[in-house]
Amino acid sequence: MSKLFVNKDKMSYLLRDLTIQVLIYSAIVCVSGVFLWILFDLIRGGSALLSWQFLTDVPRDAGRAGGISSILASTLLVLLIALLAALPISWATAILLTEFISAESPFGRWVRYSLQVLACVPSIIFGLFGYAFFSLYLGLGFSILSGGLTLACMLLPILVSTAEAGLRAVPESYRLSAVALGMSRAATLFHVLLPVAAPAWAAGLLLGIGRAAAETAALMFTSGYVDRMPESLLDSGRVLALHIFDLSMNVPGGDAPAFASALVLILLLLVINLVAMRFTYLWQRKKLNAE
Amino acid sequence: MTMETHEIKHSTQSVCEQPSTYTLGPLQAGPYCCIPHPVIQVKALSLFYGGKCALDTVTLDIYRGCITVLIGPSGCGKTSFLSALNRLTDLVPSCRVDGTVHVEGENIFGAHCNLQQLRKRIGMVFQKPTPFPLSIQRNIALPLREHGVTRQADIQAITEQVLRDVGLWDEVCDRLDAPALSLSGGQQQRLCIARALALNPQILLMDEPCSALDPIASGVVEELINRLSGRYTIVIVTHNLAQARRIANYAAFFWVKERERIGHLVEFGRCQHIFETPSDPLTAAYVSGATG
Numbered sequence: 001m002s003k004l005f006v007n008k009d010k011m012s013y014l015l016r017d018l019t020i021q022v023l024i025y026s027a028i029v030c031v032s033g034v035f036l037w038i039l040f041d042l043i044r045g046g047s048a049l050l051s052w053q054f055l056t057d058v059p060r061d062a063g064r065a066g067g068i069s070s071i072l073a074s075t076l077l078v079l080l081i082a083l084l085a086a087l088p089i090s091w092a093t094a095i096l097l098t099e100f101i102s103a104e105s106p107f108g109r110w111v112r113y114s115l116q117v118l119a120c121v122p123s124i125i126f127g128l129f130g131y132a133f134f135s136l137y138l139g140l141g142f143s144i145l146s147g148g149l150t151l152a153c154m155l156l157p158i159l160v161s162t163a164e165a166g167l168r169a170v171p172e173s174y175r176l177s178a179v180a181l182g183m184s185r186a187a188t189l190f191h192v193l194l195p196v197a198a199p200a201w202a203a204g205l206l207l208g209i210g211r212a213a214a215e216t217a218a219l220m221f222t223s224g225y226v227d228r229m230p231e232s233l234l235d236s237g238r239v240l241a242l243h244i245f246d247l248s249m250n251v252p253g254g255d256a257p258a259f260a261s262a263l264v265l266i267l268l269l270l271v272i273n274l275v276a277m278r279f280t281y282l283w284q285r286k287k288l289n290a291e
Numbered sequence: 292m293t294m295e296t297h298e299i300k301h302s303t304q305s306v307c308e309q310p311s312t313y314t315l316g317p318l319q320a321g322p323y324c325c326i327p328h329p330v331i332q333v334k335a336l337s338l339f340y341g342g343k344c345a346l347d348t349v350t351l352d353i354y355r356g357c358i359t360v361l362i363g364p365s366g367c368g369k370t371s372f373l374s375a376l377n378r379l380t381d382l383v384p385s386c387r388v389d390g391t392v393h394v395e396g397e398n399i400f401g402a403h404c405n406l407q408q409l410r411k412r413i414g415m416v417f418q419k420p421t422p423f424p425l426s427i428q429r430n431i432a433l434p435l436r437e438h439g440v441t442r443q444a445d446i447q448a449i450t451e452q453v454l455r456d457v458g459l460w461d462e463v464c465d466r467l468d469a470p471a472l473s474l475s476g477g478q479q480q481r482l483c484i485a486r487a488l489a490l491n492p493q494i495l496l497m498d499e500p501c502s503a504l505d506p507i508a509s510g511v512v513e514e515l516i517n518r519l520s521g522r523y524t525i526v527i528v529t530h531n532l533a534q535a536r537r538i539a540n541y542a543a544f545f546w547v548k549e550r551e552r553i554g555h556l557v558e559f560g561r562c563q564h565i566f567e568t569p570s571d572p573l574t575a576a577y578v579s580g581a582t583g
Contacts, residue, residue: 102384173421177483180379180417181434181490182410191433192423288425288470 042266045259054260059227062251063243068261070229074144074237075213075268077230078223081148082212083205086155091201093156094163099189119157126154127218135222142236147223151215155208162204166197195287202280206273213269216241240265330355330494330524331376336390338371338380346371347555348390351543353494358516358525360535360562363545363577368554369528372545373496376526377413378406394494411438414487418499420479422471422486427463430471430482431489438490453485457515477508481515488519495519497527501534513538532578536566544574 057067093111101108130150140146170193178188194201216239224236225246238246244261247254329352338346346368353359361369371380378399380386391398399409422430431450440446450467454460459481463474471482480500487495497516501509516525517538529535535542542565546557558565558574569575576582 173417173419174423176379176382177415177417177421177423178434179382180377180410180415181437181486182407183434183437184407187433187437192425196424288429 042259042263046263049256049260050263058229063247063257064253070227071238071240071243074230075239077144078148078239079212082151082155085149085152086159090156090159091163093160094167097164098167115157115160123215124217126150127221130218131221142224143234144223144230144237145233147219150218150222151212154218155212158208159204163201166200170196195284198280198284202276206276209272210269214241216245328355330395332393334391336375339387341385344553347553349556351559353524353526355524356521357540358520358538359541360539361528361543362535364547367545367547369545370498373498373528376496377410377415411490412492413494413496414492415496416483416487416500419503420476420483422479422482424472426468427471428467431486435489449489453488456488457481457485477504477511480504480512494524499528546573
């Protein structure tokens with residue numbers, strides 16, 4: 001036995017090690033426990049009602065009967081508009097902030113500061129802003145378009161900051177060697193930087209989609225809560241999160257469809273996650289290795 | 292696969308905008324004695340970072356086909372000097388450059404300098420190997436395409452030629468699609484040199500290309516640099532004085548003033564002169580290991 005460790009020291013070392021391990025593992029159990037609990041609860045309460053018909057039928061009797069097809073359609077349309085509006089603006093902003101202006105420039109700081117403030121704004125304020133600006137001022141009324149654009153404003157800070165962090169994480173040496181090889185900024189960005197940053201961008205996109213799909217307050221004032229099938233983007237439409245809220249708070253006897261709708265929402269997010277991850281992986285592999 | 296000379300014809304605009312064709316031939320050992328024809332003329336070059344002087348009025352000539360080593364302690368402005376030669380200093384927003392650098396008679400800090408062409412003509416290799424996270428093949432193809440070589444056959448021919456030039460072909464010819472980052476450090480550095488050579492530069496700038504490598508890989512790269520001299524003009528920063536002595540034709544000794552932290556050129560001349568009969572006592576002390 002070496003004299004390096006006196007027995008007492010060794011015991012306290014092992015004890016500390018054990019404590020830290022217990023703490024870390026209990027944190028993991030807590031996190032996954034919450035997720036599993038919610039999922040289990042939703043499956044228990046909602047799986048009985050979940051069927052193909054539930055997905056393809058329109059809601060009847062304030063949602064107590066029928067299905068959620070119109071709600072699903074509205075949700076997807078609002079999401080689509082929000083992403084179509086927010087993605088180009090926020091990705092372009094992220095590229096501008098990292099590749100075209102220096103991190104310390106006054107303009108860059110100002111943009112970053114305003115995004116931070118925007119990220120802290122509660123969603124109900126976005127809802128009121130969207131109602132005042134898109135619905136009233138621009139005359140879009142209670143519509144899917146107005147809801148989608150309001151969500152786009154909400155998504156900007158998440159999308160810009162994740163995309164910016166992703167680009168900043170790309171080693172500076174890639175940019176330096178590209179410049180030293182006389183490559184243009186566009187080629188460097190498209191062929192080297194973006195493929196490397198793609199997983200971070202996808203993660204940001206998924207965070208954004210998650211936040212958008214869960215949004216209730218901002219959409220109450222903008223896309224409205226009419227539960228029939230939307231006929232155009234200027235029609236009002238009720239999104240899933242709002243449907244769940246309405247069923248559980250305002251509709252006596254709406255618990256079962258509320259559970260089923262929540263289950264659908266969770267499954268929808270899971271599917272979007274898987275598809276986006278897979279797509280990113282394939283795109284990255286193609287860009288990095290293809291000749 | 293053949294070892295013959297590949298003639299690749301494509302328009303390569305020089306900095307002076309003159310289209311030409313060029314031939315990539317097999318490498319030969321460079322002549323030790325150089326014809327003293329200056330290809331780069333640096334006159335009164337000073338560098339400032341945020342108003343603070345980092346390098347003070349350097350004047351020297353870089354001779355065609357020769358290896359010029361830049362030696363001196365850390366912080367004396369060798370790397371800054373090197374990156375002024377292909378205007379990588381442009382990337383540092385706070386950096387200001389005074390003085391002139393003429394490459395083949397043309398001031399690269401002039402308003403009409405085409406930066407892409409300049410950097411095509413003056414290749415650079417960094418201290419740490421910096422291959423792109425792409426396949427080996429694509430690392431070379433990407434910059435080539437960027438400079439207008441689009442025919443697949445040309446790209447393949449150039450790829451093989453430059454990989455042979457750096458002695459990497461036999462090691463990687465059966466796995467050109469493998470990720471460049473899966474290569475060893477020494478192989479990555481040789482790939483970076485090959486990538487620079489693919490653009491058919493006249494001048495190669497090397498910033499301590501061996502310092503991140505183990506002694507064996509370092510030896511391989513050093514031997515490669517030796518073979519490249521003659522055909523290319525090479526400017527190399529190194530902290531390894533023994534290496535500098537082995538490979539250099541010319542040597543420039545930089546020093547940094549203690550108090551002001553301003554780098555400056557102490558002495559420039561033939562390698563033999565700098566290492567054996569230096570005129571300046573500072574140089575003598577540094578190359579003998581008494582200071583630095």
